[in-house]
Amino acid sequence: MKYLSLIALFALLFFAACQDDDDPVQTGDIATTIQFRAEYDDTDLAIQSATYAYPTGAELKATLFQYYVSDLTLIAADSSEVELSEIELIRYDDATADNIEERTYDVPAGDYIGLRFGLGVKPELNALDPNNFAADDPLNENEFWNSTARYVFAKIEANADLENDGTFDTGLSYHMGSDALYSIVTFTGSFTLDGDNDPQLIVTSDVLKALSDGMDTFDIADPEKQRVHGGNQAVATEIWERLAGQFELLIQ
Amino acid sequence: MSSSSVFVVRRILYNSWCFALVLCVASCQPSPPVTQLIPEPEKFAKIIYPPDNPTTREGLALGKRLFYDPILSADSTISCSTCHLPELAFTDGRKVSKGIGGRTGKRNSPGLVNIGYLHKTLFWDGRADDLESQALHPVADPNEMGGDWPLLISKLRRHPDYMPAFRRAFGLSDDRELSPDHVGKALAQFQRSLISSDSKYDKVERGEAVYTETERLGHAIFFDLADEPDPEFHGLPTGECAHCHIPPHFTNQKFFNNGLDEADSLEDFKDIGRALVTGSVYDNGTFRTPGLRNVALTAPYMHDGRFENLYDVVAHYNSGGHYAENRNANIFELGLSNDQAEALVAFLHTLTDSSFVNNPDYRQ
Numbered sequence: 001m002k003y004l005s006l007i008a009l010f011a012l013l014f015f016a017a018c019q020d021d022d023d024p025v026q027t028g029d030i031a032t033t034i035q036f037r038a039e040y041d042d043t044d045l046a047i048q049s050a051t052y053a054y055p056t057g058a059e060l061k062a063t064l065f066q067y068y069v070s071d072l073t074l075i076a077a078d079s080s081e082v083e084l085s086e087i088e089l090i091r092y093d094d095a096t097a098d099n100i101e102e103r104t105y106d107v108p109a110g111d112y113i114g115l116r117f118g119l120g121v122k123p124e125l126n127a128l129d130p131n132n133f134a135a136d137d138p139l140n141e142n143e144f145w146n147s148t149a150r151y152v153f154a155k156i157e158a159n160a161d162l163e164n165d166g167t168f169d170t171g172l173s174y175h176m177g178s179d180a181l182y183s184i185v186t187f188t189g190s191f192t193l194d195g196d197n198d199p200q201l202i203v204t205s206d207v208l209k210a211l212s213d214g215m216d217t218f219d220i221a222d223p224e225k226q227r228v229h230g231g232n233q234a235v236a237t238e239i240w241e242r243l244a245g246q247f248e249l250l251i252q
Numbered sequence: 253m254s255s256s257s258v259f260v261v262r263r264i265l266y267n268s269w270c271f272a273l274v275l276c277v278a279s280c281q282p283s284p285p286v287t288q289l290i291p292e293p294e295k296f297a298k299i300i301y302p303p304d305n306p307t308t309r310e311g312l313a314l315g316k317r318l319f320y321d322p323i324l325s326a327d328s329t330i331s332c333s334t335c336h337l338p339e340l341a342f343t344d345g346r347k348v349s350k351g352i353g354g355r356t357g358k359r360n361s362p363g364l365v366n367i368g369y370l371h372k373t374l375f376w377d378g379r380a381d382d383l384e385s386q387a388l389h390p391v392a393d394p395n396e397m398g399g400d401w402p403l404l405i406s407k408l409r410r411h412p413d414y415m416p417a418f419r420r421a422f423g424l425s426d427d428r429e430l431s432p433d434h435v436g437k438a439l440a441q442f443q444r445s446l447i448s449s450d451s452k453y454d455k456v457e458r459g460e461a462v463y464t465e466t467e468r469l470g471h472a473i474f475f476d477l478a479d480e481p482d483p484e485f486h487g488l489p490t491g492e493c494a495h496c497h498i499p500p501h502f503t504n505q506k507f508f509n510n511g512l513d514e515a516d517s518l519e520d521f522k523d524i525g526r527a528l529v530t531g532s533v534y535d536n537g538t539f540r541t542p543g544l545r546n547v548a549l550t551a552p553y554m555h556d557g558r559f560e561n562l563y564d565v566v567a568h569y570n571s572g573g574h575y576a577e578n579r580n581a582n583i584f585e586l587g588l589s590n591d592q593a594e595a596l597v598a599f600l601h602t603l604t605d606s607s608f609v610n611n612p613d614y615r616q
Binding site for chain 1: 294295296297298299300369371475476477479480481490492494495498500504505506530531532534535575577578579580581582583584
């Protein structure tokens with residue numbers, strides 16, 4: 001009896017070891033999670049709870065950061081493409097949540113060399129009214145502005161203390177989007193998905209980098225530049241361009 | 253009689269008894285409820301029905317009857333309709349509602365227009381997830397119907413009309429199966445049928461009507477048309493209303509502080525609203541954006557009914573409201589003239605749908 005259990009133990013150890021070593025490389029679909037991380041000046045974005053320094057000397061409390069992602073796609077080593085999702089809304093508006101939004105997709109095992117998405121709602125979808133989609137679809141998240149301005153592609157909202165008097169009494173509200181602003185964001189970087197030690201894919205975006213690139217800083221003290229909604233997109237073009245240009249992909 | 257012939261007779265008797273039993277069981281088994289399709293306007297994304305509570309003819313009729321019946325309250329004086337009157341778009345006209353024994357509640361009774369489309373949360377603070385579970389709250393609330401579920405269920409079980417109606421609506425074969433969930437489900441079915449899409453606003457959207465000059469100006473303020481490339485409204489103040497009160501239901505179902513109370517510290521709010529559910533101080537003083545359909549009929553306004561009329565509401569927004577660190581960034585001084593404020597009120601009146609409030613299907 002004693003020997004029997006010893007043998008059982010060995011068998012178990014043996015199996016456990018095998019499991020680890022040559023966990024058969026998967027060939028089917030691999031559940032792959034992409035993290036969307038939001039930051040402010042390279043620190044984790046905290047909605048409402050953190051006070052952020054703005055380059056002009058003002059202070060900010062962020063209340064909302066969000067953007068649509070269209071045609072999230074992985075590019076395979078043979079340059080074929082795997083579309084993960086047609087549309088996602090990545091939104092940070094909850095003071096009790098962290099700065100990570102995750103989406104998980106089934107992805108064919110294989111070697112990949114890049115990731116690509118459209119920032120905003122792609123023109124084909126932007127042409128469709130929300131009633132074409134299920135009530136719980138990302139395109140029914142009440143981000144449809146009106147029949148001409150269409151969906152709001154990205155939003156940054158914050159309350160600012162411009163006078164450094166401890167009151168965050170200047171609202172900043174940048175709502176951006178139009179077919180003309182739709183931008184493709186592409187990353188290159190090699191990784192393999194085979195179910196064994198798959199890398200974590202992390203797409204980061206930084207609210208401050210959308211507002212300021214170190215050289216040029218959006219002038220939030222100018223009353224004409226405290227809100228951009230619907231039709232007056234021209235004011236926000238520079239925010240949009242910086243936003244589209246600052247995404248990073250980390251493969252960890 | 254030989255023993256074998258006795259056996260045959262017994263056998264026949266037995267068989268026919270079985271047959272009778274089968275017949276009886278089949279006929280005693282309630283016939284399944286008939287699915288009831290509730291037509292929905294094309295402009296609305298479809299209602300998300302819970303898979304375990306499709307609307308049926310029997311469930312809908314039962315839900316409507318329960319909604320208007322004071323049997324749901326402890327002393328049979330208060331029905332859902334006491335605080336949700338169809339002629340007031342299912343509100344009660346009071347600052348805060350009055351329940352059993354004249355007890356006053358803490359909050360203003362919200363309308364139930366298009367309530368089936370609010371699939372995220374219910375109540376001013378979002379404490380219920382769906383209509384099925386929402387209905388369980390008022391029955392047991394000591395300031396509303398003051399009831400006790402076990403007592404109510406035994407009352408309904410003994411009721412000569414309700415028990416058969418529950419059996420039919422939910423295919424119950426044993427009265428002991430009746431539970432609060434069935435009451436919630438029936439009430440939810442009725443409330444999901446309360447659909448409004450025939451206000452002047454809707455008609456203008458469909459090209460069947462035109463706004464008056466004043467309504468048109470108010471519409472332009474509500475939807476920030478001053479920002480549009482079309483120069484017609486350039487220079488007009490933007491009302492910023494549609495960030496939160498977004499069509500077609502005029503709510504984005506999210507929680508905000510719209511500047512009702514001055515709060516130097518986030519701890520200063522009298523009713524902390526959403527924070528009662530989330531426990532987060534940053535949600536103190538935030539409430540779910542109410543839908544504005546039929547808003548001209550649902551005075552007084554806000555979670556505590558503080559504003560008597562729509563002029564007071566618009567004056568509030570025009571002032572930018574009071575400071576709190578979490579006041580939403582889209583609430584600021586608007587600079588509306590008196591005429592512009594009037595125009596905004598006129599637009600809010602175009603959200604009234606008299607065919608909804610007078611719909612006999614929604615009445616007792």
